[in-house]
Amino acid sequence: MDQPIVRSSKASQVAGTAAFSKFMHVLQLVADSEQPPNVGALVKASGYPRPTVHRIVAALVAERLLVENERGALLALGPRLIQLASRSWGRSDLRLAAVDELKRLRDITGETVHLAVPNGSAMVYIEKLESPSAVRMASRIGTSVALHATAVGKAYMAALEPAALEPLLAGLPLQRYTGNTLVKLPDLRKQLQITRERGWSVDGEEHEAGIFCYGAVIRGGGGTPVAAISVSTLMFRQKENPEQAYVAPLLEACRAISARIAETPALSSAELL
Secondary structure (H helix, E strand, O other): OHHHHHHHHHHHHHHHHHHHHHHHHHHHHHHHOOOOOOHHHHHHHHOOOHHHHHHHHHHHHHOOOEEEOOOOOOEEEOHHHHHHHHHHHHOOHHHHHHHHHHHHHHHHHOOEEEEEEEEOOEEEEEEEEOOOOOOOOOOOOOOEEEOOOOHHHHHHHHOOOHHHHHHHHHOOOOOOOOOOOOOOHHHHHHHHHHHHHHOOEEEEOOOOOOEEEEEEEEEOHHHOEEEEEEEEEEHHHOOOOHHHHHHHHHHHHHHHHHHHHOOOHHHOOOOOO
């Protein structure tokens, strides 16, 4: 009599896992959408039947993981999800080790500062400090950005040893974002070499038109790259001497943070996500 119960329990676990995966997939689709999607857009993007998507959305809205607009047509991430994410990032040892220097860097440059960590073939922002300017960047904490098209990504890759870099480059999807994006591997290799020699990277409107970024790597124990910082400025307000205005304070911030986290064993590995 016990055997059917065991099979039923295993079947329930598999079914529960599959259902959870669908819920997470729909959440991710909403998070990645440039504009708030409706149910129809989620049906198309997910490939799930409309009744399934309706059921998932209703459950996520009930748990405050998604919110609907006044007419109930468009969806966005809900307050509960944002609260959970904020607690996660807020407790990050790396973020806590870096936050004072990030604030100082933001105040010195007057521009938006990002802290990012590697995650597979992307970088993930775990902190963002906005420029005091009225014009703000569209990026947000938790956003994944391409390695090859961002200052943080190129700073991180340039700091890797060949044994770690080559497999990463071999599987890198060189997607085009703007007319300036490096989509040929020899061009990317050349820029990584330049970055390696001078100690800092650039994103010359490669990920988003009108935005220029400077990046540098943060190192842990043994010089292992564990994260990167970027200073992002709008092209129309970029200062005349960017190396003095942006790069010098950026490198100083990275040095200070690297010295701090090198003394913390938990932060000396690149496996932060």
